[in-house]
C-alpha cells in the first residue's frame with residue numbers, strides 16, 4: 001500500500017532529523033517547520049493513508065502509541081508545559097499532502113484559533 005516520501009524516511013533511504021523511534025512509530029522534524037517545534041509522528045506501517053482509514057478494532061493500540069509518543073516528544077523538547085497542538089490533516093480541503101497517516105506536533109510559540 002501507499003508508497004510515499006515517508007516510506008523512504010522509514011527505510012532510512014532519505015535523511016530526516018529523527019527525534020523518536022520505536023518498533024511501530026517514527027517521529028522527525030518537519031522539513032518546512034511552521035513553529036519552533038514542528039514534528040511529524042507517523043506509524044511505520046503505510047496501511048493507513050488518512051484518518052478516514054482508521055478502524056478502531058484494528059488500530060486502537062497504534063493510535064494510543066502515537067499519542068504516547070507525542071506526549072514524550074513534547075516533554076523531551078520542552079513544550080509539554082507551555083502547550084502544543086496536534087493536527088491530523090485528512091484529505092484535500094484540510095491540505096493533506098502526504099498520504100501516510102501523520103500527526104503534526106506544533107509548539108514553542110503562541111498559536112491562533114481557529115487555524116487558517
Ligand code: AMP
Nearest residue numbers: 005016029030031032089095096097098
Ligand atoms: P500534510 O500537509 O499534513 O500532508 O503534511 C505533510 C508534511 O510533510 C508537510 O508539513 C511537509 O513539510 C512535510 N514533509 C514533506 N517531505 C518531508 C521530508 N522529506 N522530511 C520532513 N518533512 C517533510
